Amino acid sequence: MTYFADVAALARKDILLELRSRDTLPAMLLFVVSALVVFHFSLPSDASAAASTGLLWIALLFTALLGLGRAFAAEREQRVLDGLVLAPCDRSAIWLAKCLGVLVFLGVAEAVALPAYALFFEPVGWELVAAVVLADLGLAAVGTLLAAMAAASRARELLLPLLFLPLVIPVVVGGVGATVVDDPARYLGFLALYDLIFAILSWASFEYVVAE
Amino acid sequence: MISARGLGRRFGSKRVLRDLDLEVRSGELLLVTGPNGSGKSTLLALMAGLLAPTEGEIEVDLPRGRIGYLAHEALVYKELTALENLDLYGRLYHVPERRETIGALLERFGLWESRHQRVGSFSRGMQQRLALCRVLLHGPELLLLDEPYSGLDASARTLVDDVLAESGGSRTLVVASHEPEHVRPLATQALALA
Amino acid sequence: MSLRNNRAVVLAAAASVLLVAGLALALFWAPEDADQGFSQRIFYVHVPIALTAYACFGWGAWKALRLLWTREPRYDLESYTAVHMGVIFGILTLVTGSIWAKISWGVWWTWSERQLTLFLVLFLFYCAYFMLRFSVEPGPRRANLSAVYALFGVALIPVSFLAIRLAENFIHPVVFTRDGPQMSGSMFVVFCVCLAAMLGLFASLYTNELAGKRLDARLRELREALE
Numbered sequence: 001m002t003y004f005a006d007v008a009a010l011a012r013k014d015i016l017l018e019l020r021s022r023d024t025l026p027a028m029l030l031f032v033v034s035a036l037v038v039f040h041f042s043l044p045s046d047a048s049a050a051a052s053t054g055l056l057w058i059a060l061l062f063t064a065l066l067g068l069g070r071a072f073a074a075e076r077e078q079r080v081l082d083g084l085v086l087a088p089c090d091r092s093a094i095w096l097a098k099c100l101g102v103l104v105f106l107g108v109a110e111a112v113a114l115p116a117y118a119l120f121f122e123p124v125g126w127e128l129v130a131a132v133v134l135a136d137l138g139l140a141a142v143g144t145l146l147a148a149m150a151a152a153s154r155a156r157e158l159l160l161p162l163l164f165l166p167l168v169i170p171v172v173v174g175g176v177g178a179t180v181v182d183d184p185a186r187y188l189g190f191l192a193l194y195d196l197i198f199a200i201l202s203w204a205s206f207e208y209v210v211a212e
Numbered sequence: 213m214i215s216a217r218g219l220g221r222r223f224g225s226k227r228v229l230r231d232l233d234l235e236v237r238s239g240e241l242l243l244v245t246g247p248n249g250s251g252k253s254t255l256l257a258l259m260a261g262l263l264a265p266t267e268g269e270i271e272v273d274l275p276r277g278r279i280g281y282l283a284h285e286a287l288v289y290k291e292l293t294a295l296e297n298l299d300l301y302g303r304l305y306h307v308p309e310r311r312e313t314i315g316a317l318l319e320r321f322g323l324w325e326s327r328h329q330r331v332g333s334f335s336r337g338m339q340q341r342l343a344l345c346r347v348l349l350h351g352p353e354l355l356l357l358d359e360p361y362s363g364l365d366a367s368a369r370t371l372v373d374d375v376l377a378e379s380g381g382s383r384t385l386v387v388a389s390h391e392p393e394h395v396r397p398l399a400t401q402a403l404a405l406a
Numbered sequence: 407m408s409l410r411n412n413r414a415v416v417l418a419a420a421a422s423v424l425l426v427a428g429l430a431l432a433l434f435w436a437p438e439d440a441d442q443g444f445s446q447r448i449f450y451v452h453v454p455i456a457l458t459a460y461a462c463f464g465w466g467a468w469k470a471l472r473l474l475w476t477r478e479p480r481y482d483l484e485s486y487t488a489v490h491m492g493v494i495f496g497i498l499t500l501v502t503g504s505i506w507a508k509i510s511w512g513v514w515w516t517w518s519e520r521q522l523t524l525f526l527v528l529f530l531f532y533c534a535y536f537m538l539r540f541s542v543e544p545g546p547r548r549a550n551l552s553a554v555y556a557l558f559g560v561a562l563i564p565v566s567f568l569a570i571r572l573a574e575n576f577i578h579p580v581v582f583t584r585d586g587p588q589m590s591g592s593m594f595v596v597f598c599v600c601l602a603a604m605l606g607l608f609a610s611l612y613t614n615e616l617a618g619k620r621l622d623a624r625l626r627e628l629r630e631a632l633e
Binding site (some may be wrong): 050163165173174187198 | 474527528530531533534537538541542543545546547550551553554555557558561562565566568569570572573575576
Binding site (some may be wrong): 002006009016021074078079082083085 | 263
């Protein structure tokens, strides 16, 4: 149970940091709405509903990327990550807490993005909401691990999208599929499978990314 | 407590430490001296477990929760207050009677009045004092102090002297410093890196 | 040392013999495909290369796992070399697949060919692997990061394959089909020889590259010791 107490302490700190500095979340909100507006102008008027769904997923993906790029910003200053790594808690607790923080940010961004999408483009069905929730889990799990990797490299901001995008192509497939196909169950199941595989893998390997 | 055999560490093609043998027993104070870039910080980071050796091996007979590591940086969040930072570390180290312990440390290091200030607004000396609080918070059995005097004024320096003096025998210490005069009388072993 | 040299020579010789034999068999002995005629023979090159690329990535991931398990630095070099070979075979897969697509369907690229799409995804993924390696200082941390990423790679292969199959339902209907050819006995023999040749080529390249890189590292150490 101390594991979850550690996770709670770390996640609370992330939320506190964001409430105080307010860098990440406002940027994500503004970005996702701007992206939707840009997409309106980049879609020909006779484009199908499915095309706008695809663009919505791109907007969500890049919003997640924007948030992930900042995920370890506070830790990079002053080498705080080393301080956390030296604490006796299991290192995966750091990953889990950071994941929860990323999930909260993504959830808030999508709570704005989906109504905006419904307003500008197409109505939002339950499949889309379910797919977004499942996709968030996978994006946060993989993204947090890769953000920690990118933070350890020289290229940082440049590297994260390169590491991230090939790995989340399956999430896009599952997300778009669940929204445009008549029978979304297979796609939602696929997203759940992705979440499971990559969450376990990220949880188990985080220790090696932050410590030698 | 600490033993190293043939210990070496390189960063890329740059070799910082080479072929170092070392034995520090419980209760000793090891003073590490040497010019900038001689590998003092690297050695302490290796002892803390932050770095892995690239040659040889190093063993520390303590779980990492009972080691206190003072680095060049304070290892605290700039956007949080002194109190919030110590509270986070107190939780992660499962410090019993967290509030009282933190309060006493802040008092001792003269930070009680500024406990609700963001660390980002702290001077270098205040950050160093906060870092010392962080390191002592969980009552570590092994203290690794990398340049503990840096940035401190005369009154704060005596605080560090006190920490070193009170540890005498009960706690193992490794102190890296390029101004070793304060530490030398207490040291049981000295290591000069070139 | 001489033993290791011998092994490298034997491997290289075996790989070359198998390669020549495989190509000869594929070109002159394998029966002509009823639908696609002579051009179908690129199958004997394309598919073994693709399977070898998977083997490289798998081998790299296995070495990565060993690295994380034992923390022995030599596994980092082995894992990296295997992935490096995998990328070379992956590029060859893309090229031969593209040629085959041009011959069969008259286009250089088709998204409906699953293996080709998968290799494009993997190509991007492993290019990022190189970017990661180049932007981290050599040492234990880089070894760890690369190993973790290489492990993600082998998890990504089946997941991406599944994703590509699922995507076919909505990206666009499958126009082209290329059912796995019903291989006759003699076709299967040729295929196996070609696969063995490609695996032998990988083994030979891998041993040589590894030996070269080790020599390089040793040389650097000696040079440093002299300074």
